[in-house]
Amino acid sequence: MTLRRTWSLRFSLTVLLILSTAITFSLVVAGLLVIRQPQLASDAGQALERSASDSAARVEEYLRTIETRLLVAGAALAAQGVDDKRVLAAAVAHDLSAFYMLDRAGSILAARTHGNDPRYGEALVGTDQSYNPLVREAMTTQQIRWSDKFLSAFTGEVGVGVAIPFGERLLVGELSLDTVLATLRSMAGGVEIDTMVIDRRGEVIADTDGGITQHAATGWHDLPLAATTHPADGEPLVVEIGRRDYYVAARHSDALGWTFVARAPAGLDHPGFRALLETVAWGLGSAILIALLLAPLWARHMARPVQDITERVSLLASGQAPGKWPDSSIAEYAALAEGIAFTEAALKARERELSELNEKLEARVLTRTAALSEANQRISAAAERLRQTQASLVQSEKLAALGGLVAGIAHELNTPIGNGLMAATTLCEVSENFSIRSQSGLTRKDLGRYIDDVDGAVGIITRNLNRAADLVASFKQVAVDQTSSQRREFTLGEVLDEILLTLQPSLKRTEVRVISDVPSGLRMDSFPGPLGQVLTNLIMNATIHAFDEGQRAGTIRITAAREHGLEVGLQVADDGAGITPEGLTRIFDPFYTTRQGQGGSGLGLHIVHNAVTNILGGRIEVSSQPGKGSCFSLTLPMIAPERRGIEA
């Protein structure tokens, strides 16, 4: 995740103000420059044109005065009675560096150089100048001729000269380059305009800025041709001299054969453009400076209300009193402050309402909690009583069952014991009769009858006492199982037989027949007591409910089979009255009974369900069709799980 940089409003506003000032100004300036630059260039071109023309005109005019002076001197020299020396001296008195007159053959007739002894000139008389190009040209053309830059044999200096045919003679004047330059300089060329004079060969005769000719890489000789071909109204020609661009304009002087070139720095270096740039730079600088000064103040002014509002909002958010909301002259800020103030009021009102509501709610919750807790206590007490009641009921049920059992046992023992007693009583009577007869003499017949009677009685007594002993042993096992709930290995058939035996007295009085169809050898490692109780309850339940207290005839069939794995399936089925669908859903619930008020506790099947699921670790299901009978199906593990505790 990238961190987003956040700027303060004040900083943003400052930057915005400065940037917008600078950009606006720059765009305006760029536009201005783009528009102005060609105009400036064109103006510069026209100024240069004027300057070149003016320079040419001025120099031509000046050189014409020299020509005139030479002609005057020539005329004076030709005239009789004039002092030649004075004429010559006057000719070179000012600006001419040398003056000489030649004959047709090119020999010097008279000569004088500026600043030298007259003898120097006299020594030149008779020397040959016919190979001098200027002399040759003037003689050939018979016209006034101004030379290119040349090295003078008389002055030993580089200069220019003019040759004027004068009858049979030739007048030659030489000028130093400084003289030409001085004339050129006397012209006010204008701002940063320099002028140069170039001879026919492209050599610089004079330049108002001599330094530039030190950059010799530029071919000045190419300039006149190029400069005269530039468009008159467009931008001037640009040439590069010494790594700088210059606007140039040229004017060729036909009279002199020289070209006058005016130049001014081009582009950025052009004074007009530079002045414009300077103005613009000052403007830009001032604008940015003002922006720099104003922007923070303005930004502060703009940011202050927002900061105030922000501070108050955070106070508000932290629950403190924000105080008075700032008032701003800026409509949006004022509206914002007003809006937030309104929101604050609404928030406070809402807060009050909420806190009132909250208080009421808390009071109600307290009331309800107290009521609930009271009810809970009551329920807990009731549940406790219920549990106690249930336990005592279960206990009394167990006691009732035990009572039934005892009654059964008593009844069962009654018969053999009664039979034995009766046989013993009979034996007593027989023995008394025998004793009486023995006194009256005994017959063999009497003795034999007595022995038979004793044998018969003893046999009866023995049989019945054995029978009683068997019964007691069985009862003892059942009683031990029922009371101890001990775990042991047993055979299902044996346990069932013992239970049926104990139930025999009860069932005997009924029309119900119990058929046991349990395979022998179904061994289990389980709790025979609870199992017996389950079977007893199921059989007695069927007798009471299915067969109307045993008044109706019917059959209870008990079947068992080993099922898959280590489980035994045990069914107790009857062909009695059956159970209603409503009864089927609630049959294992405690206290559910169809015989309310007739002695049913409603706990019998509940105890069965608990014993099967909790103690034996099995399952019990019931199915029934009203009028056709019911069937309780038990699925019991052959090895019962470890007991988790004895319950009901």
Place this chain on the structure above:
Amino acid sequence: MPGTRLPRLLALLACLATLSGCGEEAPIRIGFVGSLSGRGADIGESSRKAVQLAIEARNAQGGIDGRAIELLVRDDRTSAEGGAQAARELADADVDLVIGPNISAVASGIVPVINERQLLTISPTVSALAFAGVDDMFLRINWTTRDNARTYAQWQVEAQARRRLALAYDTNNAVFSRSWADEFARAASEFGGEIVAEVGLDGNQPTGFSDVASALLLPAPDAVIMIANAVDVARLAQQLRKTDPTVPLVAAEWAGSEQLIALGGRAIEGLELVQAYDRQSQAPGYLQFRQAYVARFRDEPGYASIAAYDAATVALEGLLRREGRETLKQTIARIATFQGLQQPVRFDPFGDAERKAFFVRVRDGRFIRE
């Protein structure tokens, strides 16, 4: 032209805006020192023009490794001080090397400056013995006065049997002319000649040379030897011819510029010189150069032009072939031999190069090889 203004202006503004330099690669600067005013201007100008031509040609071929060459020209005003000042200015302007000067008197002002500033300088024409055989920053591609004066002496005394010789020498370039005169006198006597007159020549004296001419002709010499620039030789020849139309006139090679003829007129007809180049050479390089020179300057190249062009060739080739951290002097020493316009330029370990000698005579206003 107006169409290209706007983009240029925008580029300019962009440069201004980013305040970044947008200049092209700085040019290589070569300085030229020569006499562009005064009596030596003929030689100075023709040297300057030749150097300019060489540099323009090089620039047209892309300069040195894409960098243009800029030529800075300085006038030495034919004086040692002027030369020293010009050399200092050029050193300050950061030139890579200097071509020039022409005259030994100027060289004596320049050499200490360029040695101090370690600024390599190649002189096309300086020949005074004082500058030969020194391993410094000053390279010469001319013979020495000793060789040259000996060639003259042999030619005049031995070949043409002129035994009585009058000498005029320029006192303003004494480094050269005095040395030349002494060497000539020594060689001439070796060949059986004799100096019958020896007159100093001061071009600046305001009276002309008629008295000098008289002094030279007084012993009726077999020939007059003039050791001076073209202007003074022309003027002296004019004076000599006024008095003696027949005496053979001989000028040292210094005077042999194209201006000599214009200046001397008929007075120098028959004048004899020894020159370091062959005006009638048919070497293609020379012919091409001559054609370009005439077209460019509407003037004939002189001996100083040839020498200066060769000096420029040495300079440019040195700059082109400079390797790694080599100094220009090391490069030139490594190359050693350069192809000149008419003859190879070979530097000895002292940076001196020899020239061949050609004997010429002025006939009908032209220098003609003997």
